[in-house]
Amino acid sequence: MMRRIDDIIIRRAGAPDMDAVSRVIASAFDDKIVAIGGQKRAGRVVPIIVGSMRGEKFIAVTGGEVVGAIIVTTEEIDPVDGNVLKVVKVLGLFGALKAWRVARSYTRSTPKRLEKEGVLEAVGVMEDHRGQGVGGLLVRRAEARLKNLGMKTFGLGVKENSEAVRFYERLGFEVVTKYHNRLGDWLYMRKRI
Amino acid sequence: MGAKRAREHEHELEEALRQAERCSTTECSFCRDNCPSYRLNAFESGNPRGKNRVLAAYSEGRLDIEDLLEIVLDCAVCGQCSEACLADAGIYGQIPKVREFLQREGLIPEEMNASARRALDDGTPYPSKDRSWSEGLPEKASVGYFPGCNVLANNPKLAVHTVALLEREGVRPAAIDEHCCGSSVFNAGMADDFRDNAGMIAAEIKKKGVKRLITSCPGCTNVLVNLQPKVAKMPFKTVHITEFLASRKPGKALPGDAGKAAGGRVAYHDPCNLGRKLGITEEPRKIIEALGFELLEFRFNRARSACCGGGGGLGTVHPESSLELARDRVDEALAMGADALVSTCQTCTTRFARAAKGDIETLDLVEMIPI
Structure with missing residues (x-):
C-alpha cells in the first residue's frame, strides 16, 4: 500500500539506529553487495563502514520501520589550510610535513569543498519506499541541520546522466563543475543555504 | 599459532x-x-x-x-x-x-594457491614456459638476464629481442630462468615459501657468477629489488632493461636511434612496479623520444600511474573486472589520439591487448627498438 508522505517522520539517528542506517545505505548499493562478499558478509562489514563515517545522520521512519537514511559532513581536515595542530598531534611533525607535501602536489579529482560547506556523503531509501518523496525530506532535514551549524553551502557529487541529477535540481542544487575519477564522469552540485 | x-x-x-x-x-x-x-x-x-x-x-x-x-x-x-x-x-x-x-x-582462493604452487614446483605460475630463448647463451657470465615468467609465457620473442639488443651493446648475458621470482607466492601470502624461493634464485645467480642482473619484467624487478632482500641475501645488482638502455654513454646513440623508427604518437603507461615502486619513470620516456616518437602522457602517470588491473593477483581472482581497468587505460589512450599504447611490462601489455580487442596497437617498449 502506498504510504502518504505525512506518515514519514525524519529524526536524528542515535547509536541504536546504526544497524538500520547501515541496512538502508547498503540498499542503495545493492549491486555492489556481491563485491563485498554477499549479503551475509555485507551485513557485518557495512555497519562497520557506516558506523565509522563521521557526520550528521538522519533517518526516515514510517510505521516504526526505518526506510531512509542520510549522512552529511561538515568538516574536512586539510593539512594545507585546515586544522594544522590536529594533524601534527596525530601524525607528528615529520608526518604532518609529509602530509603537507602530498596535499600541495596532489590534484584531487573531487572538487575542494568551500569554507563552511556541508557535503552529502550518502543517502539511501529502501526500494519499496522510493518515489514517495522520502529522499527529498531527508535532504531538506540535513540542509536545515547544516544551516544551524553555520554552513553556507551544501554540496554533493553525483554520476553524470543519472536520474539523481534531476532529483537534486528539483531540490535547488546546481551543477558547478564536472570531474572524472575511476568510477566515471561526475557532476559536483551545490546550493546556497 | x-x-x-x-x-x-x-x-x-x-x-x-x-x-x-x-x-x-x-x-x-x-x-x-x-x-x-x-x-x-x-x-x-x-x-x-x-x-x-x-x-x-x-x-x-x-x-x-x-x-x-x-x-x-x-x-x-x-x-x-x-x-x-x-x-x-x-x-x-x-x-x-x-x-x-x-x-x-x-x-586464500584455490586459483591463487594453484598459481603460487606452479611457480614453486614448475618455476612458472603459467601453464608453460618457453626456455628456447636462451639457447647458445653462456653458462656463466658477470651479467645475467632474467626475462620473467610472464615474458616467457606470453611473449618469448621479447626475450630473444632483448638478448639481441644486449649483444649489440657488447653484453652476452647468462640466462637466469630456472625459478620464478615468486611474485604470485608473495601475493598468496605464502611467506615461508617466498623466502625459500628467494634463496634458490640467489643460489642460481651465484652459481652462474652473475654480479649484475638485467630484467624485463617490472614485477620481477620489484620483487628482486624491494622484497627479496628483506628475506634473503641477494649479492648482485638488479637493473631494468630500460635503465640499462637509457644509461648508454653520452654520445653513444640508443639502439634504434632517432629517425630509424616509424614515428607516430605513443601513449606511455608507467607500470606500477616500475614507476611507483622503483622510481624508473624517465628512462622509458628518454628511449621513446630517442626513437623519434611523439610521447603522450596519461592524466595519472609516473609515480601516480593508474593500475592496468593485473596487479596483486587481481587478474587471477577477478579476470573480467580486471580487464575493465585495462579498458579504461585503452580508452584514455584512444581519446588522446595515440597510435599505440606502450608499456614496459608484459602484465600490462598483455592485459591492454585483451582489453583493446584491436582498437589500438599495444606494445612493449623494447619491441619498438630496431635491432
Whole structure:
C-alpha cells in the first residue's frame, strides 16, 4: 500500500539506529553487495563502514520501520589550510610535513569543498519506499541541520546522466563543475543555504 | 599459532589500528581517486580508507577474519594509495600481512594457491614456459638476464629481442630462468615459501657468477629489488632493461636511434612496479623520444600511474573486472589520439591487448627498438 508522505517522520539517528542506517545505505548499493562478499558478509562489514563515517545522520521512519537514511559532513581536515595542530598531534611533525607535501602536489579529482560547506556523503531509501518523496525530506532535514551549524553551502557529487541529477535540481542544487575519477564522469552540485 | 607468531600477529593488529587512526585524522580520501579496487567496488569498503576501517574493526575483534577476504583480495597491490596518502596510511603496506593471516587460516582462493604452487614446483605460475630463448647463451657470465615468467609465457620473442639488443651493446648475458621470482607466492601470502624461493634464485645467480642482473619484467624487478632482500641475501645488482638502455654513454646513440623508427604518437603507461615502486619513470620516456616518437602522457602517470588491473593477483581472482581497468587505460589512450599504447611490462601489455580487442596497437617498449 502506498504510504502518504505525512506518515514519514525524519529524526536524528542515535547509536541504536546504526544497524538500520547501515541496512538502508547498503540498499542503495545493492549491486555492489556481491563485491563485498554477499549479503551475509555485507551485513557485518557495512555497519562497520557506516558506523565509522563521521557526520550528521538522519533517518526516515514510517510505521516504526526505518526506510531512509542520510549522512552529511561538515568538516574536512586539510593539512594545507585546515586544522594544522590536529594533524601534527596525530601524525607528528615529520608526518604532518609529509602530509603537507602530498596535499600541495596532489590534484584531487573531487572538487575542494568551500569554507563552511556541508557535503552529502550518502543517502539511501529502501526500494519499496522510493518515489514517495522520502529522499527529498531527508535532504531538506540535513540542509536545515547544516544551516544551524553555520554552513553556507551544501554540496554533493553525483554520476553524470543519472536520474539523481534531476532529483537534486528539483531540490535547488546546481551543477558547478564536472570531474572524472575511476568510477566515471561526475557532476559536483551545490546550493546556497 | 606459536608464541612468536602470536606476538607478531598482535603487533600487526596494533599497527592496523594506529594506521586507521592516522587515516581518520585527515579523512582526505585522496586514495579513492585512482584506486582500482574502488573502481570495481564503488562502496566505501572498496577503497583504501574503508579498508583501513574494516581492518581496524577486525583488530578490535568486531569482525572475523573471513570478513576481510574480499577487501584484501580485491586489492591490486598497486601502491597508489600509499603514494597519495596524507597520513602514511595507504592500505597497500598492510595487504601482504593480512594475506598471510588468510593463508594460515586456509582462506586464500584455490586459483591463487594453484598459481603460487606452479611457480614453486614448475618455476612458472603459467601453464608453460618457453626456455628456447636462451639457447647458445653462456653458462656463466658477470651479467645475467632474467626475462620473467610472464615474458616467457606470453611473449618469448621479447626475450630473444632483448638478448639481441644486449649483444649489440657488447653484453652476452647468462640466462637466469630456472625459478620464478615468486611474485604470485608473495601475493598468496605464502611467506615461508617466498623466502625459500628467494634463496634458490640467489643460489642460481651465484652459481652462474652473475654480479649484475638485467630484467624485463617490472614485477620481477620489484620483487628482486624491494622484497627479496628483506628475506634473503641477494649479492648482485638488479637493473631494468630500460635503465640499462637509457644509461648508454653520452654520445653513444640508443639502439634504434632517432629517425630509424616509424614515428607516430605513443601513449606511455608507467607500470606500477616500475614507476611507483622503483622510481624508473624517465628512462622509458628518454628511449621513446630517442626513437623519434611523439610521447603522450596519461592524466595519472609516473609515480601516480593508474593500475592496468593485473596487479596483486587481481587478474587471477577477478579476470573480467580486471580487464575493465585495462579498458579504461585503452580508452584514455584512444581519446588522446595515440597510435599505440606502450608499456614496459608484459602484465600490462598483455592485459591492454585483451582489453583493446584491436582498437589500438599495444606494445612493449623494447619491441619498438630496431635491432
